[in-house]
Amino acid sequence: MGSEEKSRVGAQVITVSSGKGGVGKTTATANLGISLASLGKRVVVIDADIGLRNLDIIMGLENRIVYDLVDVVEGRSKLRQAMIKHKRFDDLFLIPAAQTRDKMSVSPEDMVQVTDDLRQECDYILIDSPAGIERGFRNALEPADEVLIVTNPEVSAVRDADRIIGLIEAAEKGPGKLIINRLKTDLVRKGEMLSSDDVYDILGLDIIGIIPEDELVLSASNSGVPVTLNMNSQAGLAFNNIARRIIGEDVPFMNLHGNPSLLRRFLRLFDGR
Amino acid sequence: MGIIKSLFGRRNRGSGATAKDRLRFVLQHDRIHLPPERMEAMKREILAVIARYLVVDQDRVEIDLEQRDRRQSKLIAEVPFTGQQPANNAADAQLPAMSADTADKA
Ligand SMILES: Nc1ncnc2c1ncn2[C@@H]1O[C@H](COP(=O)(O)OP(=O)(O)OP(=O)(O)O)[C@@H](O)[C@H]1O
Ligand SMILES: [Mg+2]
Numbered sequence: 001m002g003s004e005e006k007s008r009v010g011a012q013v014i015t016v017s018s019g020k021g022g023v024g025k026t027t028a029t030a031n032l033g034i035s036l037a038s039l040g041k042r043v044v045v046i047d048a049d050i051g052l053r054n055l056d057i058i059m060g061l062e063n064r065i066v067y068d069l070v071d072v073v074e075g076r077s078k079l080r081q082a083m084i085k086h087k088r089f090d091d092l093f094l095i096p097a098a099q100t101r102d103k104m105s106v107s108p109e110d111m112v113q114v115t116d117d118l119r120q121e122c123d124y125i126l127i128d129s130p131a132g133i134e135r136g137f138r139n140a141l142e143p144a145d146e147v148l149i150v151t152n153p154e155v156s157a158v159r160d161a162d163r164i165i166g167l168i169e170a171a172e173k174g175p176g177k178l179i180i181n182r183l184k185t186d187l188v189r190k191g192e193m194l195s196s197d198d199v200y201d202i203l204g205l206d207i208i209g210i211i212p213e214d215e216l217v218l219s220a221s222n223s224g225v226p227v228t229l230n231m232n233s234q235a236g237l238a239f240n241n242i243a244r245r246i247i248g249e250d251v252p253f254m255n256l257h258g259n260p261s262l263l264r265r266f267l268r269l270f271d272g273r
Numbered sequence: 274m275g276i277i278k279s280l281f282g283r284r285n286r287g288s289g290a291t292a293k294d295r296l297r298f299v300l301q302h303d304r305i306h307l308p309p310e311r312m313e314a315m316k317r318e319i320l321a322v323i324a325r326y327l328v329v330d331q332d333r334v335e336i337d338l339e340q341r342d343r344r345q346s347k348l349i350a351e352v353p354f355t356g357q358q359p360a361n362n363a364a365d366a367q368l369p370a371m372s373a374d375t376a377d378k379a
Contacts, residue, residue, distance in 0.1 A: 155292050162300050163303065169343065187289075191286070192287050194289050194296075201293070
């Protein structure tokens with residue numbers, strides 16, 4: 001909290017969290033890492049989901065792991081040794097989670113230490129947070145300069161997002177930005193799914209990106225090549241847009257035909273200027 | 274809230290609109306850490322106090338929680354009444370919740 005000012009040298013630490021499990025945190029972290037790297041940024045992604053390691057397999061790096069985050073924290077490995085370089089991007093690294101340990105083997109202070117040691121070496125540090133509001137979430141939150149909250153347009157995911165947003169604000173890490181994932185545009189049009197405007201009205205947080213439901217996400221995780229590397233993927237394009245917004249570009253929202261409200265359409269007149 | 278709800282309801286009857294209403298309701302209570310049943314108990318107590326002083330038109334009472342955002346909530350109460358209770362009623366702090374007068378009507 002108080003250390004935010006002095007530690008904010010070099011890289012920006014962005015934590016990806018959600019509250020509810022399975023909404024797309026790991027997918028988002030992997031894709032944003034790759035998109036940022038493809039935009040020429042130096043990126044380290046950290047899997048903070050100790051015991052449920054997943055970011056490695058989504059990024060196609062599972063067979064290169066020698067050391068993990070807990071090895072670093074417990075002094076068995078140097079930070080450098082635990083950083084796995086991506087196959088395509090020389091400036092993209094993964095620090096994997098330990099698979100056989102529990103969340104208590106890392107503390108929030110450890111995470112601050114690890115990220116502070118990395119800040120000089122890169123532009124962005126992305127942290128994939130575990131689901132829930134317990135220790136793993138606290139670990140991921142503590143070093144964050146910015147928090148992205150992933151949610152789905154669905155009642156339980158939005159409710160849990162609201163809970164997490166409250167905790168993020170209480171920890172003075174707010175307000176955070178929203179990623180609405182798995183939007184089904186045809187259902188929204190029929191009024192059978194919450195629209196991104198609905199989610200915005202309810203949660204009151206700025207939306208940094210809307211990711212459509214996309215079958216290619218599954219093929220991407222099957223092959224370990226995140227969807228943002230697939231030119232044909234709408235979801236991939238949407239993730240890439242988020243990365244561009246992160247680096248400060250003014251990217252208009254994709255037209256997902258999701259029945260935008262009149263107000264939104266009106267604002268877009270200015271937005272698209 | 275009631276008016277807003279019915280407006281939304283009229284415009285869009287899909288389950289998406291229902292989801293939005295239900296989320297609004299549940300989040301109001303999540304955010305203030307006051308479950309609906311505690312809220313109802315509080316409303317009853319507030320009304321009981323008022324009813325010691327005024328003859329309240331119980332059927333038209335509306336007490337609603339209004340939320341602008343996560344940090345700002347307010348309680349909006351509309352309590353129509355038809356007259357005042359006898360002076361000794363109000364003065365007696367030990368009186369149980371409701372006076373005989375309003376209890377009859379309700
Ligand atoms: N936009 C999308 N379109 C289709 N499927 C998606 C999309 N986003 C995520 N998924 C799928 O949803 C599932 C959960 O995604 P992911 O593992 O990223 O969630 P998570 O929030 O990290 O889960 P956990 O809480 O368990 O860590 C995966 O099977 C993934 O392929
Ligand atoms: Mg995950």
